[in-house]
Amino acid sequence: MSALVLGHKNPDTDSIISAIAAADLMSKRGIPSTAVAQGKPTPETEFVLNKFGLKAPEVVSSVAGKKVVLVDYSDLAQAPADLKDAEIIAVIDHHKLGDITTSSPLLMWVWPVGCTGTVIKHMYDYYGIEIPKNIAGGLLCAILSDTVIFKSPTTTEDDKKAVDGLMKIAGVKDYKELGMDMFKVKSAVDGVPAKDLVFRDYKDFDMNGKKVGIGQLEVIDIKMLDKCKPDLVAEIAKAKADGRHSVFLLLTDIMQEGSEMLICSDDPSVVEKAFGVKGDKSVWLPRVMSRKKDVVPKFEAAFK
Amino acid sequence: MSALVLGHKNPDTDSIISAIAAADLMSKRGIPSTAVAQGKPTPETEFVLNKFGLKAPEVVSSVAGKKVVLVDYSDLAQAPADLKDAEIIAVIDHHKLGDITTSSPLLMWVWPVGCTGTVIKHMYDYYGIEIPKNIAGGLLCAILSDTVIFKSPTTTEDDKKAVDGLMKIAGVKDYKELGMDMFKVKSAVDGVPAKDLVFRDYKDFDMNGKKVGIGQLEVIDIKMLDKCKPDLVAEIAKAKADGRHSVFLLLTDIMQEGSEMLICSDDPSVVEKAFGVKGDKSVWLPRVMSRKKDVVPKFEAAFK
Incomplete structure (x- = not known):
């Protein structure tokens, strides 16, 4: 076998x-x-x-x-x-x-x-x-x-x-x-349903007993996402409603070397705890490129 | 640092x-x-x-x-x-x-x-x-x-x-x-307190929510342990009383290539489930030499 x-x-x-x-x-x-x-x-x-x-x-x-x-x-x-x-x-x-x-x-x-x-x-x-x-x-x-x-x-x-x-x-x-x-190829978002974009590179984590989803979209130019941003916001709200405490979506601009993070959470203050930047719906995080290295450890500490 | x-x-x-x-x-x-x-x-x-x-x-x-x-x-x-x-x-x-x-x-x-x-x-x-x-x-x-x-x-x-x-x-x-x-050197048990022998090579496991302790004593000749066996039995009973579902002690004879297992458990039937040998207080397990390979996986299955 x-x-x-x-x-x-x-x-x-x-x-x-x-x-x-x-x-x-x-x-x-x-x-x-x-x-x-x-x-x-x-x-x-x-x-x-x-x-x-x-x-x-x-x-x-x-x-x-x-x-x-x-x-x-x-x-x-x-x-x-x-x-x-x-x-x-x-x-x-x-x-x-x-x-x-x-x-x-x-x-x-x-x-x-x-x-x-x-x-x-x-x-x-x-x-x-x-x-x-x-x-x-x-x-x-x-x-x-x-x-x-x-x-x-x-x-x-x-x-x-x-x-x-x-x-x-x-x-x-x-x-x-x-x-x-x-x-x-990765940056091409035209014609792709917003839900597919959210879940294209998406992971659920157990953070101190809370289910937290973090997706990431990497593009060559974040402006490419302007048009579909309202749909992305709606999709992460749906994902959150499906039994999650928080859903975050990183829109990473690989040329600018930073990420905008869309936020949908029962407690948006975790974002400030994690990154020192206030934002209810969205924050810009300079130099944040890696979910694994720049984002997950900070949220894990913030959720403790 | x-x-x-x-x-x-x-x-x-x-x-x-x-x-x-x-x-x-x-x-x-x-x-x-x-x-x-x-x-x-x-x-x-x-x-x-x-x-x-x-x-x-x-x-x-x-x-x-x-x-x-x-x-x-x-x-x-x-x-x-x-x-x-x-x-x-x-x-x-x-x-x-x-x-x-x-x-x-x-x-x-x-x-x-x-x-x-x-x-x-x-x-x-x-x-x-x-x-x-x-x-x-x-x-x-x-x-x-x-x-x-x-x-x-x-x-x-x-x-x-x-x-x-x-x-x-x-x-x-x-x-x-x-x-x-x-x-x-390992086989020398004379003058060693029974408690030290039980815990000399001892590990606690979480088996399906139950705390299970398994110790092992390896000796060149199992007869060396005859005299202190009653004390070993008393010691594993004490260890079990300290919040454990079961405590097992393997007395491994490295020349005979097998182990006698002393049993102290809320449910001794797990031993039969695991090894197909019945015994309330003690069983002889031929060819059983390794806690990790011969014992733990079988108990984990039996406790499921």
Whole structure:
């Protein structure tokens, strides 16, 4: 029986590509594995899959009775509902340690770096396994996406080293050009329903017993979002009404290097507690680029 | 400020030696670190420390406000009470994933192998850092202790490879002889209070909401324990009365390769559910050598 390798809900490029790469790596290490996903690729991820001739993983909602490898998360809220009935044999991640537990020993590669793809690149090297050219291209894009072409504060030397190695294998000459092409696709919001934009890169967190949703939209120019902002506000209000204490949506301008945060919360004062900036509906947060590094830890402290 | 590297409560040899080794490794990687412990060394660990000229880590009960590296566990029940007020920067382990969470990304090296010492040996190699001779000797003993000189079913090829490499660095010719010398020390029970024997290698688990304690005594010949068995039975009854659903004590005969389990439980039928052997006060479990591999998963299933 093949182990299932899968990323988190609302999969981003890292979550999809890391599943594909980790399935290849695990299989070559003698553990037959198949990449799956908890959702369809975003337009950005589709661009990457097409660019390098990779196939979107099958979408699954159940993993009961399976061996599973988790990539890019360790939170129950981001896992299939029946994860407790699966056997987790490995976790590969670059986030804070979540609330997933196991009943048997397992393999964990968790590094404090910008992207799970970076960890997997180093795993390939560690185990002495060659990275296929198309997977190298995918991993390269995953790192450029997660680190916002190295502009995110989550970027580390390990990420840069990985990109350097992956460019050679994938035959990519200019990573910045590739990254901008990818972010142009990501920035395209015309004709996309507001709900899809809110949930494109969205995660629920348990913060001191309260369910808190944080979405993020990264665009090349925040003005592109002016027209659809009222619809985004309406959508996060709907998401909040669905049993959440707060929903925040980061509108990140990767050229300006900052984020506007749309706020819908039972207690908007958490925003001031977290960031020292007052705002009921929206605040501008300069230099805030990374949900993981700039936003989640501050909210976790504010909710304590 | 130096990071504190610390193992679990009731520290065994792996927990103490891995803290010493990881503190050395982290410091050499540029993160100043100090080994500490949540308790004094057992006689076995003292033998190892003396044999290789290592110093017992200072005993601490608080880690508030510190950066910490956890070795050999990831369960809150095995951590200092104020761990939530510390920042966990790394976890090095070989157990199932426990319920510890973090609010920031971290480094995790978790392998499904016989000993945390094995993981640390491979970390030294990965980071290209030389292992000091005395630490190599300590790690060697930690692996021989945790794997019961390779008799435990938790033993893997990685453990054997690590022992091979560590013997050369430590200048040890015969690992079996070293292992038996160590287990002779461990087996010495004369004059030791029964309570100390019960808690020498003891862990509390949360099993489906019930607090379950499991201790283990490894001896070269189980007959050595005949005289003190009534006292052991009385001690686990006391431990159970202190708010636990069950306390089990494994008396492991490393030559016979099996364990007698002393039982004190609100519901002794869990033993039959777990092992298919009936017994109210005590059962003999052939081939059961490892709490982690042979016992905990079975009880976790039985308590579900």
